[in-house]
Amino acid sequence: MHICNNSWLYKKLLLIITLVFISDISGKKLKEMANISSNFLGIKSPNPFWLASAPPTDKKINVLRAFEAGWGGVVWKTLGSQVKNVSSRYSAVDYGGSRVMGFNNIELISDRPLAINLKEITECVKLFPDRAMIVSLMADNNRESWHELIKKCEDAGAMGFELNFGCPHGMTERGMGAAVGQDPEIARMVVEWVMEKATIPVITKLTPNVHSVVPTGKAVVEAGTNALSLINTIQSVTGIDLDTLVPNPYVAGKSVFGGYCGPAVKPIALKFLTTISQNETTSKVPVSGIGGVSTWKDAVEFMLLGASTVQVCTAAMKNGFRIVEDMCEGLNNWMDEKGYAKIEDFIGKSVDKITHWEDLDINYHITAKINQDKCIHCGLCYIACEDTSHQAINLDYGKPYNTYTIKEDDCVGCNLCKLVCPVDQCITMEEHRVAPEYINWKQWQEQGLPLNDH
Amino acid sequence: MIKNNRLSEAEYKVNFSDIHPPYTNVNAALVDANRCLFCYDAPCTKSCPTSIDVPKFIKQITTANIKGSAHTIFSSNILGAGCSKVCPVEKLCEGSCVYNLLDEAPIPIAQLQRYSTEKAIAGNWQLFTRKPSTGKKVAIVGAGPAGLSCAFNLSKEGVDVTIYEKESKAGGLMTYGIAAYKVTPEFCEDEVNYILSIGGIDIKYNMALGTDITIAELQAQYDAVYLAFGVGLARQLSVPGENLTGVVDAISFIYELRSKGFSSVPVGDKVAVIGLGMTAIDAATQAKRLGAKEVTIVYRRTQDEMPCTQVELDIAMLDGCKLSWLAAPKEVLGADGKATHLVCTKMKLGEPDASGRRSPVETDETFTLEVDMVIKAAGQMPFEALVNGSSLNNKSGKVSVEDKSVTSINGVFAGGDCVNGGREVVDAVQAGKDGAKAVLSFIATNATNEH
Numbered sequence: 069m070h071i072c073n074n075s076w077l078y079k080k081l082l083l084i085i086t087l088v089f090i091s092d093i094s095g096k097k098l099k100e101m102a103n104i105s106s107n108f109l110g111i112k113s114p115n116p117f118w119l120a121s122a123p124p125t126d127k128k129i130n131v132l133r134a135f136e137a138g139w140g141g142v143v144w145k146t147l148g149s150q151v152k153n154v155s156s157r158y159s160a161v162d163y164g165g166s167r168v169m170g171f172n173n174i175e176l177i178s179d180r181p182l183a184i185n186l187k188e189i190t191e192c193v194k195l196f197p198d199r200a201m202i203v204s205l206m207a208d209n210n211r212e213s214w215h216e217l218i219k220k221c222e223d224a225g226a227m228g229f230e231l232n233f234g235c236p237h238g239m240t241e242r243g244m245g246a247a248v249g250q251d252p253e254i255a256r257m258v259v260e261w262v263m264e265k266a267t268i269p270v271i272t273k274l275t276p277n278v279h280s281v282v283p284t285g286k287a288v289v290e291a292g293t294n295a296l297s298l299i300n301t302i303q304s305v306t307g308i309d310l311d312t313l314v315p316n317p318y319v320a321g322k323s324v325f326g327g328y329c330g331p332a333v334k335p336i337a338l339k340f341l342t343t344i345s346q347n348e349t350t351s352k353v354p355v356s357g358i359g360g361v362s363t364w365k366d367a368v369e370f371m372l373l374g375a376s377t378v379q380v381c382t383a384a385m386k387n388g389f390r391i392v393e394d395m396c397e398g399l400n401n402w403m404d405e406k407g408y409a410k411i412e413d414f415i416g417k418s419v420d421k422i423t424h425w426e427d428l429d430i431n432y433h434i435t436a437k438i439n440q441d442k443c444i445h446c447g448l449c450y451i452a453c454e455d456t457s458h459q460a461i462n463l464d465y466g467k468p469y470n471t472y473t474i475k476e477d478d479c480v481g482c483n484l485c486k487l488v489c490p491v492d493q494c495i496t497m498e499e500h501r502v503a504p505e506y507i508n509w510k511q512w513q514e515q516g517l518p519l520n521d522h
Numbered sequence: 523m524i525k526n527n528r529l530s531e532a533e534y535k536v537n538f539s540d541i542h543p544p545y546t547n548v549n550a551a552l553v554d555a556n557r558c559l560f561c562y563d564a565p566c567t568k569s570c571p572t573s574i575d576v577p578k579f580i581k582q583i584t585t586a587n588i589k590g591s592a593h594t595i596f597s598s599n600i601l602g603a604g605c606s607k608v609c610p611v612e613k614l615c616e617g618s619c620v621y622n623l624l625d626e627a628p629i630p631i632a633q634l635q636r637y638s639t640e641k642a643i644a645g646n647w648q649l650f651t652r653k654p655s656t657g658k659k660v661a662i663v664g665a666g667p668a669g670l671s672c673a674f675n676l677s678k679e680g681v682d683v684t685i686y687e688k689e690s691k692a693g694g695l696m697t698y699g700i701a702a703y704k705v706t707p708e709f710c711e712d713e714v715n716y717i718l719s720i721g722g723i724d725i726k727y728n729m730a731l732g733t734d735i736t737i738a739e740l741q742a743q744y745d746a747v748y749l750a751f752g753v754g755l756a757r758q759l760s761v762p763g764e765n766l767t768g769v770v771d772a773i774s775f776i777y778e779l780r781s782k783g784f785s786s787v788p789v790g791d792k793v794a795v796i797g798l799g800m801t802a803i804d805a806a807t808q809a810k811r812l813g814a815k816e817v818t819i820v821y822r823r824t825q826d827e828m829p830c831t832q833v834e835l836d837i838a839m840l841d842g843c844k845l846s847w848l849a850a851p852k853e854v855l856g857a858d859g860k861a862t863h864l865v866c867t868k869m870k871l872g873e874p875d876a877s878g879r880r881s882p883v884e885t886d887e888t889f890t891l892e893v894d895m896v897i898k899a900a901g902q903m904p905f906e907a908l909v910n911g912s913s914l915n916n917k918s919g920k921v922s923v924e925d926k927s928v929t930s931i932n933g934v935f936a937g938g939d940c941v942n943g944g945r946e947v948v949d950a951v952q953a954g955k956d957g958a959k960a961v962l963s964f965i966a967t968n969a970t971n972e973h
């Protein structure tokens with residue numbers, strides 16, 4: 069059973085159904101149920117899935133629909149001085165027939181009057197008091213503006229703030245957004261202003277448009293932020309229309325760099341997250357992970373690398389709010405299978421599994437093995453290894469089907485063939501240690517051990 | 523009773539509409555194209571007699587390079603458009619698609635091939651440039667798939683080609699033989715015109731080898747000769763009653779169907795079709811689609827030995843044709859000179875022959891079918907008289923060749939059905955390519971000798 073359902077009434081119904089179910093199977097061992105609820109600095113939500121600050125959280129109608137669908141919380145679309153948007157606003161990268169592998173936008177912060185936003189926030193909190201209501205802020209660059217905005221939002225019922233130091237377009241030119249997040253000292257100053265005034269938890273959202281998120285992360289933690297979130301979008305050009313020669317998205321014959329997000333950015337987000345989770349200062353505060361989360365699996369990966377909640381934007385924009393159903397069920401089932409009772413039981417468990425290259429064990433060696441019963445003779449492993457790797461796959465000509473086998477002595481265990489093979493578990497990597505003992509690169513050099521001879 | 527005009531125009535239209543409809547939109551094609559794994563040394567390519575680089579042309583559809591895709595297809599098979607409609611792909615490319623090994627539907631290669639090639643023909647994309655004329659002249663006999671393929675590949679290299687064709691249209695059995703629900707006369711004409719648009723190919727229609735011109739005459743006028751005259755009518759049954767009215771030859775029956783309006787082709791109420799090759803299936807299904815009430819296919823062996831593919835058999839069965847397995851025609855009975863009954867001998871399977879196929883053996887039992895039409899479709903007969911009239915080495919009329927296309931007469935080459943006795947269009951196309959290669963090297967050697 070999952071606990072991400074819309075209304076109290078529905079919850080009660082579920083409880084009844086559950087009880088009926090339990091009485092039905094009385095005598096058998098009860099199915100263990102994981103608890104997927106989250107408590108982020110005292111901000112509670114029935115599941116760790118929040119909608120990121122973006123169009124899905126831009127007004128009451130969306131947010132209510134999101135809560136009805138089962139989302140644990142929202143980060144309200146960034147508020148600040150009112151702005152004006154352009155048209156068009158979005159563009160995407162399609163790949164291999166799949167739409168929106170990557171997504172980019174040139175939108176600004178909320179373009180609706182502040183008073184309306186505040187009124188709607190109040191109404192949403194009233195209707196769904198059990199969901200997290202974080203409000204994203206980007207005030208003009210002075211202490212008074214920040215203080216004023218914080219006051220108004222707290223009065224409206226916000227449970228926490230997220231400081232948008234990440235928007236990479238439009239706002240930066242005005243000295244806001246990424247312009248703040250890219251300079252640790254400016255970020256520190258703004259967080260100090262905020263902490264003077266805020267009485268509820270403050271999350272600082274980091275921009276990935278830097279070589280490392282750690283300096284700004286450290287500065288804002290030192291300045292007192294209660295938590296971090298990352299990543300915001302990455303500056304990008306998604307493509308060019310080959311007829312007009314104008315890049316996307318198109319605005320009256322021109323374009324600008326847009327903020328990139330969606331599945332394509334997940335690996336980058338995970339890397340940045342890891343650096344925050346591994347740093348002594350930044351790891352002291354909880355993190356909300358963002359960037360390409362589309363499924364419960366993505367969410368678990370962010371959580372394993374230290375995120376306490378995750379935020380989603382593109383996946384919801386592509387498929388609607390209903391995706392949260394499987395996110396809840398999938399997380400629940402996985403936790404049950406692995407025996408985790410609550411999310412804290414696995415958050416951060418992979419952080420120390422990412423190490424430095426020079427600490428890797430050089431004596432660990434694997435080689436590919438092809439299961440001939442599963443092989444469909446597509447030759448993709450062969451051509452990949454032959455053209456671009458180590459010529460470690462043998463081709464026995466057949467008509468129409470060739471037979472492919474691994475030359476174990478030549479295989480370096482790179483994984484390439486296994487990655488390109490279209491059949492699940494057809495190529496497996498088998499462990500053949502060079503020697504039983506651990507040895508890393510530094511020791512290898514110290515001992516003057518031989519390098520490759522080919 | 524044998525009569526024409528059994529159905530309404532609307533019914534004919536439905537019955538003879540395209541059996542493999544094309545994609546109606548680009549997205550549908552992309553869904554399928556994107557499923558292609560892009561295999562290396564691909565089994566589909568190896569299973570295509572013309573070796574079309576299938577993964578490449580499909581990949582080119584996904585990159586919106588349809589011109590490139592059509593070019594990839596046509597460089598291996600200039601009849602790639604026609605082949606996409608008539609090839610028995612279930613035993614060729616699609617039959618060996620690796621998805622079959624995952625128990626998944628194979629990539630619809632033919633449909634994708636049709637997608638690219640139809641666009642090329644509709645847009646009259648000129649994807650090949652003819653080399654400047656070398657002054658060399660080659661005569662080709664027959665404008666069927668083999669002749670056209672040879673002509674295209676020669677002309678591309680600057681050879682001036684003249685085709686002698688006994689009919690008034692080109693395309694061979696594409697135009698006169700293949701089922702009407704696979705290709706239309708308009709398509710065949712468009713395809714021929716597209717092939718000819720490279721230039722350098724002149725077709726002399728209504729000119730028959732043996733009647734209007736001889737091999738010797740051609741040799742005197744041209745640097746080389748390529749024979750691609752196909753095979754003739756269906757094999758005789760050699761049973762009593764074969765000359766009764768109502769006993770017809772499948773090739774002539776289909777010829778009429780392809781060259782006249784459907785409403786003017788007469789068909790019986792109760793039709794028996796002898797044989798179970800592609801021709802028999804086509805005759806049976808089209809007889810049914812013309813309005814015959816009952817069609818029975820009579821075949822000597824069992825389903826395990828049948829020469830047609832399962833897909834073809836399914837077409838006939840879905841059309842409501844009946845099958846009489848292990849049966850051989852013994853006699854056609856008649857009244858007033860018209861066929862009324864077909865007497866068949868029941869057969870059983872004997873020992874496997876040299877090819878491993880079990881041969882049918884007669885039993886003492888017979889049975890009789892009521893019929894008013896019998897269509898003979900048990901293989902086609904080579905033009906034995908024509909071939910024997912020349913000094914060509916041959917096997918009962920099938921022209922003998924060495925190295926794929928070299929005949930016993932110096933400077934005379936041959937390929938397609940007239941050599942193999944009757945296979946598929948795609949085999950004829952490959953034969954035409956092989957022929958062009960042999961002719962080119964012959965011309966080149968001769969040119970050096972002349973100097």
Ligand SMILES: Cc1cc2nc3c(=O)[nH]c(=O)nc-3n(C[C@H](O)[C@H](O)[C@H](O)COP(=O)(O)OP(=O)(O)OC[C@H]3O[C@@H](n4cnc5c(N)ncnc54)[C@H](O)[C@@H]3O)c2cc1C
Nearest residue numbers: 664666667668688694695731751752938939945946947950
């Ligand atoms: C009923 C039927 C259905 C078929 N269905 C299919 C199918 O669905 N798919 C498939 O792939 N294959 C099919 N085939 C086989 C296919 O049509 C042939 O294999 C192919 O057409 C052979 O090409 P070709 O050029 O060798 O001969 P043909 O196509 O027979 O061409 C020979 C040409 O030479 C001309 N010619 C003949 N004699 C002379 C002469 N004396 N002088 C001048 N010209 C002459 C003919 O008029 C003709 O134009 C079918 C065949 C038949 C009979």
Ligand SMILES: Cc1cc2nc3c(=O)[nH]c(=O)nc-3n(C[C@H](O)[C@H](O)[C@H](O)COP(=O)(O)O)c2cc1C
Nearest residue numbers: 120121122146173232300329330359360380381382
């Ligand atoms: C159209 C659009 C508008 C966005 N606006 C904001 C914003 O106002 N404030 C903000 O902090 N992030 C904004 N973002 C960034 C998202 O909150 C999120 O950090 C980013 O999209 C990565 O998550 P995803 O891969 O799930 O989309 C916006 C993203 C999109 C696509």
Ligand code: SF4
Nearest residue numbers: 453479480482483485
């Ligand atoms: S693991 Fe790498 S080197 Fe070994 S066979 Fe596969 S691709 Fe080749």
Ligand code: SF4
Nearest residue numbers: 443444446447449489
């Ligand atoms: S990639 Fe996999 S399925 Fe394809 S040939 Fe290699 S082992 Fe076989």
